[in-house]
Amino acid sequence: MDADETGLRARLVAAGVDLVLREGQSAVSLREIARRAGVSHGAPRRYFPTHVDLLSAIAREGFADLTARVERTLRDVDPDPRTRLTALARTYLDFAAAHRGMFELMFRHDLLDSGRLRLRETSLPLFAVLADLVAQARRPTDAPAAVLAGALWANLHGIAQLWAWGSLPLATGATDDDALLRAALDAHLGPAPA
Amino acid sequence: MDADETGLRARLVAAGVDLVLREGQSAVSLREIARRAGVSHGAPRRYFPTHVDLLSAIAREGFADLTARVERTLRDVDPDPRTRLTALARTYLDFAAAHRGMFELMFRHDLLDSGRLRLRETSLPLFAVLADLVAQARRPTDAPAAVLAGALWANLHGIAQLWAWGSLPLATGATDDDALLRAALDAHLGPAPA
């Protein structure tokens, strides 16, 4: 995306993203991405002084990707906020399931030292989209919009994580996460309209 | 807890638990716990052939601890299911906040290879307690009990995780998680009784 698309830094990040998607966070080492980029083991240090810096940069890509997917999804969905929220939630869960390693990494605050690269703030635009839709769908008796949005996000996130871990399928006996998704949306936003 | 409380295995796990609580998952190495137990670096291998086995054993302690805390809490709470669920939820969030490193580890399926030691099943008794209370508190028009319980658990879990990561405080501007907790319970179980 940046001007120097082919710069070493971009290639290193790309290799890292590829690795994390394919084999998970623990496979991402500075030396391995150097190998994949065809440079010496010390080269990445120029751009990522520390392993945490590399992982943070990769997670950043993850957030950008997820945000882009959500926006792309919402472009084709009609304006009813409840419908849009459902689509957003579906995209969130699909992303977590399809890119498990990346999803894990994105929320590993212990690995990311989230101040770095303003990483945590990277998730805010996504939350803003959700919060905006929640504000539209909110009923007068519901909790304040910010709280409602936070609680709903947490619910989506929890479903994504526990489902991926296998606990939720095991505990509920369900074979897909759709019922859970609908239960969460119904709970926070009221029963779905016909 | 086991018969040979002072056996090497128990001491190794204890050292690991201590480490994970104090410094997080990444500080737990086979060699370090060997050092703390005063044995050679190869000794742990007898009990934990692989690093994953060690981490799984530690996470198991974490689940046992959390479950015990919940049961202890519920002993002193009156029988109204909604009240009990609130207490359970509070305990869950407090545990996550107070033992962040352990909580992280417990749900890191990439580190745990959850088949090992039947680890994932270890979380089931806790879920059963929650599911039982949910079944009692459930209203006829709610989702099926298993789904409702799963969705609520996911909500708690998501709040715990995103709060610990700092995203939720950042996004909602809140300074404590109480509003979120109440919003989640109200959403899934209906507005709290007076």
Place this chain on the structure above:
DNA sequence: CAGCCGTCGTAGACGGTGTCTACCTGCGGT
């Protein structure tokens, strides 16, 4: 045009880690 200097990548070293293997040692059962 010559020379300097900063950027960027190389190469080697160090300590730490997981894992494998060969070994020792002491105790229980025959």
Place this chain on the structure above:
DNA sequence: ACCGCAGGTAGACACCGTCTACGACGGCTG
């Protein structure tokens, strides 16, 4: 008295993150 084996020791290997000294090269200044 002996053997066998569980349980701990010790060394090796490859890999990792990090640090440091060093080369190469290109653009600016004189």
